[in-house]
Amino acid sequence: MDFFVHFFQDALFAAIAAIGFAAISRPPRQAYLWCALIAAVGHSTRFLLMQALSPGMHIVIATTLASFVIGILAVLISPKAHVPAETCLFPSLLPMIPGMYAYRTFGGLAMCLFGSTEQSFSHSFFLFANNGLTCFFILLGMAVGATVPIFLFPDISFRATRS
Amino acid sequence: MNTQLVIWLCIAAFAMLVILVRGLEVLRHHSHHTRQRIIELATESEELFIPGDQSENDNTYNDID
Amino acid sequence: MCDFMARYAVWLFGSGSTCIRLEKNLQRIAAAAGVEVEITVLPRHIHLTVREPADGDTVTTIASIRPLPVSYDLITRLSRLSWDIADGSLPCDRADTELDNIISSARSDIPGLPLLVGAANASFCRLFGGDAIAMGVVFVATVAGFILKQMLAERHTDPRIIVIACSFVSAVLAAADGLFGLGATPAVAIGSSVLYLVPGIPFINSFSDMIDGHYICAFGRMMQAVVITCCLSAGLCFGMFLMNIGMF
Numbered sequence: 001m002d003f004f005v006h007f008f009q010d011a012l013f014a015a016i017a018a019i020g021f022a023a024i025s026r027p028p029r030q031a032y033l034w035c036a037l038i039a040a041v042g043h044s045t046r047f048l049l050m051q052a053l054s055p056g057m058h059i060v061i062a063t064t065l066a067s068f069v070i071g072i073l074a075v076l077i078s079p080k081a082h083v084p085a086e087t088c089l090f091p092s093l094l095p096m097i098p099g100m101y102a103y104r105t106f107g108g109l110a111m112c113l114f115g116s117t118e119q120s121f122s123h124s125f126f127l128f129a130n131n132g133l134t135c136f137f138i139l140l141g142m143a144v145g146a147t148v149p150i151f152l153f154p155d156i157s158f159r160a161t162r163s
Numbered sequence: 164m165n166t167q168l169v170i171w172l173c174i175a176a177f178a179m180l181v182i183l184v185r186g187l188e189v190l191r192h193h194s195h196h197t198r199q200r201i202i203e204l205a206t207e208s209e210e211l212f213i214p215g216d217q218s219e220n221d222n223t224y225n226d227i228d
Numbered sequence: 229m230c231d232f233m234a235r236y237a238v239w240l241f242g243s244g245s246t247c248i249r250l251e252k253n254l255q256r257i258a259a260a261a262g263v264e265v266e267i268t269v270l271p272r273h274i275h276l277t278v279r280e281p282a283d284g285d286t287v288t289t290i291a292s293i294r295p296l297p298v299s300y301d302l303i304t305r306l307s308r309l310s311w312d313i314a315d316g317s318l319p320c321d322r323a324d325t326e327l328d329n330i331i332s333s334a335r336s337d338i339p340g341l342p343l344l345v346g347a348a349n350a351s352f353c354r355l356f357g358g359d360a361i362a363m364g365v366v367f368v369a370t371v372a373g374f375i376l377k378q379m380l381a382e383r384h385t386d387p388r389i390i391v392i393a394c395s396f397v398s399a400v401l402a403a404a405d406g407l408f409g410l411g412a413t414p415a416v417a418i419g420s421s422v423l424y425l426v427p428g429i430p431f432i433n434s435f436s437d438m439i440d441g442h443y444i445c446a447f448g449r450m451m452q453a454v455v456i457t458c459c460l461s462a463g464l465c466f467g468m469f470l471m472n473i474g475m476f
Contacts, residue, residue, distance in 0.1 A: 013351035020348020023341055025244065025429060026299040043355075084307050086246060087300040090432050099426035100356070100419055106461035143435030170470050171407055174400040178372035185375050 003052070007044055014043030014095045022091030030081050031088055038077065039092040042070035046096060060137045063096055067145030075149045085150050093142055101135035108132075229261050230278040232324050234291040237267065237274045239331060240306045244298035244429050247442040253310040257323075260314045271448030295387070298429050305330045342378070345424050346371040353420040361411030362420075365402055369421040373398035377425075388459045395422045395463030403471040418464075418473065425460050427453040 018039030019032055027035065046066035049057040057065075074089035081088065108128030115121035233254055241250050247269050258265035258278065268275040277288045309326055312318035318326060338344070349370040350363040358366065373394040380390045402421030406414030434449035 010355065013354045017348045017351040017355070020344045020346075020351070021424070021428070023338060023344050023348075024298070024424075026297070026301050028301045028304050031300065031304075082308075083300070083304045084249065086249065087304055090429055091300070093432055094428045095352070095355070097426055097428040097431065099352075099423040099428075102426060102457045103422065103461040103464055106458050107465055110461065110465060139431050139435055143432055143439060146432070147436050147439055167403075167407055167471050171400060171404060174397060175404075178376070178397055178401060181376050181379060182372060185379055188379075 006051075007047060010047045011040040011044040015040040017095040018092055021094040025091055027087050027091055028081075028083055031083050031091070034074075034077050034081055034088045035091045038070050038073045038088055039095050041073060042066045042092060043095050045069050059134070060141050063138050064141030064145040066096065067093060067142045068148060071146040071149035074146075075153050089146055089150075093146055096138075096142060098135045098138040101131045101138065105132040105135055229258075229263060229320065230276060230287040230289050232327065233257060233265060233278065234274065234276050234289045235324075236306065236309075236327060237276060238291045238293055239296070239327075240303060241269065241274060242294055242296035243302040243306070244300070244433060245303050245306075246433055246440070247437045247445050248440045249303070249307070253307060256310045256314045260316070261320050269442060269445040271445070271451075297381075302330070342371045342374040345374045349420060349424045352423050353416060356416050356420050358413045358416040358420065359411045362405055362413045362417035365405045365410065365417045366421050369398040369401035369417075370424050372401055373421075374424060388455060391425050391456050391459040392463040392466075395425055395460045396467045398422050398425075399464045399467030400471060403467070403473060406473060407471065418468065422460055422464050425456070427456045430456070 015036040019036045022032065022035045043066065046059075046062045049062035049065060050059060056062075070092050071085075071089060074092060075085050077088055078085040105128055108124050108126075108131060111124035112121055112128060115124050236257070237250060237254060240253065241247075250269070251267060254265050254267060254276075262281075264279045264281060266277045266279075272293050274291050274293060275288065276291065277286060279286045306327075309318070309323070309330060312326075313320060313323055346367040350367040353363050353366040376397055377390055377394045380393065381387075398421045399418055402418045403414075405411050405417040411417070430449050430453035434446045434453060437443075437449060438446035
């Protein structure tokens with residue numbers, strides 16, 4: 001029961017986050033709700049893959065698969081909403097952007113400069129490299145997973161705004 | 164009062180100032196579009212209309228053919 | 229036609245479109261106009277070559293990419309414009325006027341945007357394990373930071389300065405959670421207070437362009453996103469340093 005509560009909470013807050021961050025990118029009005037729905041499905045897919053499976057899937061692989069689900073949904077929904085696939089797709093990916101990994105990477109790099117001992121430098125460099133690689137591969141997995149459906153269904157993706 | 168608290172209070176005051184200024188900017192922008200004047204000056208013909216008055220814009224020439 | 233396509237490309241690319249969409253839309257417009265087009269996308273310029281197959285005349289133009297806010301509404305309307313031209317419902321000689329109409333009626337930010345972004349960032353805080361107090365603190369910090377961002381952006385401040393200033397203000401305000409001992413997750417509050425500044429769309433666009441083979445454009449967008457993230461880290465680190473909070 002606890003797991004289901006966490007699952008629905010994850011979906012709900014991902015939907016709210018998607019609406020808020022999508023609004024910064026000024027999507028067309030009809031895209032807001034679709035972005036929320038797609039983001040909720042994608043983020044809870046990642047939650048399921050990382051928490052429900054035992055052992056939990058690595059964040060990079062889980063993000064790639066969740067992005068693929070988001071990509072498929074965005075491509076299928078784009079003709080109905082008369083918006084390009086990226087309009088529903090990219091804002092829906094925003095809740096999964098590894099923001100914390102990104103700024104910890106540069107924080108670690110800055111701390112390398114201030115480390116006086118080999119141990120502190122090694123620790124800072126480990127933080128820089130670990131966070132940096134995780135961030136890079138999450139973004140790569142996200143982009144690959146999300147854009148593969150666009151190339152699998154080019155007819156739908158590039159004709160969605162055709163009246 | 165420790166240093167962190169002082170810094171926090173300064174930044175919080177600055178943030179409140181920013182929000183206040185932004186709110187005033189937004190209100191001023193809105194009021195520019197829907198301005199209602201309380202006191203206005205108009206010409207006598209706009210204040211008092213008597214049937215038969217000719218408006219300034221009427222280009223009627225009494226051409227009698 | 230070359231000038232029209234150059235303006236169209238600048239506005240479409242500047243609004244945050246991927247290179248592949250830009251290429252497809254331009255080729256669609258070119259096919260409808262009976263010409264051939266090749267484009268080269270560089271970080272700050274777009275090179276366009278339009279060729280008339282009938283007589284072999286070639287026109288090349290270089291247009292500067294202007295820094296525009298990301299706008300999927302504009303991308304949608306510009307994509308629709310390319311289809312209208314391709315389907316013949318909009319004649320090519322009226323395309324320029326229609327482009328002007330689309331640009332001039334570009335939507336500005338919605339009124340309650342700072343509150344919406346605040347709610348979004350507070351949701352992020354929850355997703356990272358923050359408690360209700362942390363969510364409230366992050367909401368307030370985000371609203372204040374975002375309003376500052378809007379004000380500075382309207383005054384055409386350099387985007388890097390904007391990000392440093394806003395991340396600093398948000399981080400210091402979010403430090404209230406730990407400073408006043410309000411909640412149980414102060415580290416999550418500070419960590420998630422600046423996430424609204426992370427350049428998510430440039431990151432995704434850069435990887436998308438890389439997959440499509442536009443490596444120069446991908447690198448340019450990646451550098452732009454990395455610079456903004458560095459500025460975000462700088463503001464956050466400075467704020468945490470002043471608040472005497474360790475990063476790791």
